Amino acid sequence: MEVKVNLSKYGLEEIKELWQEIEKRSITKEAIMVRGWLMDRMEELASPESFEKWLNTDNLEDLKNK
Numbered sequence: 001m002e003v004k005v006n007l008s009k010y011g012l013e014e015i016k017e018l019w020q021e022i023e024k025r026s027i028t029k030e031a032i033m034v035r036g037w038l039m040d041r042m043e044e045l046a047s048p049e050s051f052e053k054w055l056n057t058d059n060l061e062d063l064k065n066k
Contacts, residue, residue: 007037007041
């Protein structure tokens, strides 16, 4: 089964809010898949430096728009 996800209408702040919501959920294969989609969108929207910093600190405040 292939799932198509379009997160292009969401800005970085909205994606960060979605990230916080998924973090509250149990770890399931579906949650892991959603986290991957959100991370892909974060990487598209955030500056490369802030994305790398976020990966190292896990602090959403580190993510800044390009």
